[in-house]
């Protein structure tokens with residue numbers, strides 16, 4: 001890579017590449033010892049040589065990826081050291097706009113397939129560098145930069161993948177969008193975006209097909225260098241604290257066995273691939289003297305990073321950091337004592353480059369044990385303790401094995417940890433650090449007139465710089481094989497359960513098991529409000545207790561919702577501002593003394609309200625006057641339903657099953673004040689309230705009551721809401737756009 005002065009420097013990618021060691025003969029790895037070992041440098045050489053000998057590689061052939069073509073699971077699990085399985089690889093190669101997938105049998109030394117494939121392969125480093133050049137070679141871009149006071153030599157351009165929004169005019173193109181930054185004079189390349197300007201380049205034609213200029217935005221002046229000397233120039237550094245170190249003076253407890261790492265109760269195979277980064281395979285747990293399988297493979301499958309800014313320069317930023325850029329491709333060397341404890345073991349990763357030749361990333365993975373000062377388990381017995389009889393205190397310190405890697409993809413640094421615990425659990429932790437992606441804005445502070453508009457889709461993090469809202473979705477592929485491959489999947493839901501009337505306890509949760517019949521039905525939305533444990537197990541095997549072995553996927557932070565609150569009427573009412581009963585219940589659904597000062601109360605009908613609640617109301621306004629007056633015949637069961645006159649249909653036989661009219665009517669009793677069926681009594685109504693004929697609340701402590709006269713319809717929205725939730729849960733029906741029900745002006 002060159003750094004000539006008039007050529008735009010590709011700073012970010014330079015940093016990555018220069019830190020790596022080119023693959024040399026002296027650095028060649030030993031022969032693979034396990035069938036799942038990563039392709040070695042020698043093998044990558046061999047793959048290229050085989051394709052060359054087959055005449056498949058022209059002068060411009062580029063390797064988007066070269067992956068180990070793993071032998072079948074059954075063959076791998078049956079493999080024992082000494083036996084050999086064929087080594088095979090899959091290479092994705094492009095040349096002159098066509099993409100081929102080559103299958104290579106390394107053991108036989110030949111190519112076994114060469115197939116044209118469709119779709120877009122992963123980005124090449126050369127394509128990113130080329131795209132920046134294409135953007136700056138476009139006269140429209142040069143002019144737009146000149147308008148802003150920059151020459152091409154004074155900027156650094158960053159080619160970005162541009163998402164796929166199904167636009168017809170983009171079909172079949174291989175697009176990158178290229179915004180630029182003022183070239184930094186210090187370490188931070190992301191601090192001075194030249195906002196409102198980007199080129200769209202098509203890698204297939206090698207040209208900028210468009211330059212978008214939405215107007216000038218001032219370029220922030222501050223450099224925001226991130227190295228320590230640069231930070232110190234902006235302000236005094238905090239004093240260093242006394243060291244708190246992790247150490248392991250006796251050496252670690254990690255050993256190798258049959259090509260796998262062994263630690264405590266765990267063993268697993270480890271390699272790094274260009275797309276997913278670290279790949280763990282054949283993860284097994286020791287149970288006594290027996291190794292039991294837990295997972296055949298675990299790795300990152302994608303990181304999706306959509307930005308939430310509709311601006312022309314931002315809406316398309318929706319990166320696939322693994323599939324487009326390559327998590328393994330951008331693994332960065334880990335630093336001893338900073339990224340990993342000083343005593344960690346470090347592993348080198350070998351990746352294929354654009355030309356198919358290997359490159360080594362030293363210290364790409366680190367592995368270490370740690371005890372962070374927490375107990376694994378402890379108990380101190382309080383019962384039976386006396387000065388004469390000290391009951392035992394027991395416990396052991398917790399120790400963990402961490403497998404860590406970090407990929408620096410542009411401004412982001414992602415860390416992925418697989419943490420093995422001694423209790424048989426594995427925790428996958430992801431970390432996101434690095435430098436914020438920033439958008440240039442005019443606002444220097446939140447007090448500026450432009451600030452409200454500038455920060456509608458992000459946060460002002462420095463004068464003239466907004467960090468737009470965005471998310472990072474990390475997807476993992478977990479091929480769990482719990483005690484073999486014959487596994488099934490079950491959800492264990494915690495379901496709220498109301499207890500019968502006589503029980504002093506109102507509600508609790510019970511566990512409901514459901515086994516989805518097909519993969520589609522097994523898709524599970526993780527929701528704090530309706531927790532589920534995702535259980536993978538082997539129903540063919542039994543423990544001494546008659547349980548089936550299994551592993552549970554436990555999404556962290558999911559079990560935070562108070563499970564019973566909404567189900568317990570007392571809890572539901574406590575502290576609310578608005579108490580609205582809408583139950584159609586024939587008996588009171590809450591107690592009068594639950595009504596607190598300041599509450600606003602409304603109802604569906606009288607009977608769901610306790611009689612004594614009438615005494616709690618300071619202000620009563622009724623909804624209006626029931627218009628429908630009916631003669632009280634047999635079939636108009638007055639006061640039986642909630643309407644002033646409820647018509648009940650049915651045969652004589654069916655009518656007999658309906659409860660008799662309550663001799664003691666509900667809310668308001670038979671007092672003349674509330675005997676307003678039909679005529680509304682003497683309470684003011686809503687029209688009186690809005691025309692000022694009566695007063696509403698005059699102090700915060702007053703309890704106000706809006707009395708439904710039978711047609712408020714709360715029960716419909718209440719039941720409707722429940723039906724909707726059930727439909728969503730059971731995936732029935734289909735979503736109708738809300739806009740269909742909205743209109744600006746009544747017809």
Ligand SMILES: [Cu+2]
Nearest residue numbers: 432470471472
């Ligand atoms: Cu982020």
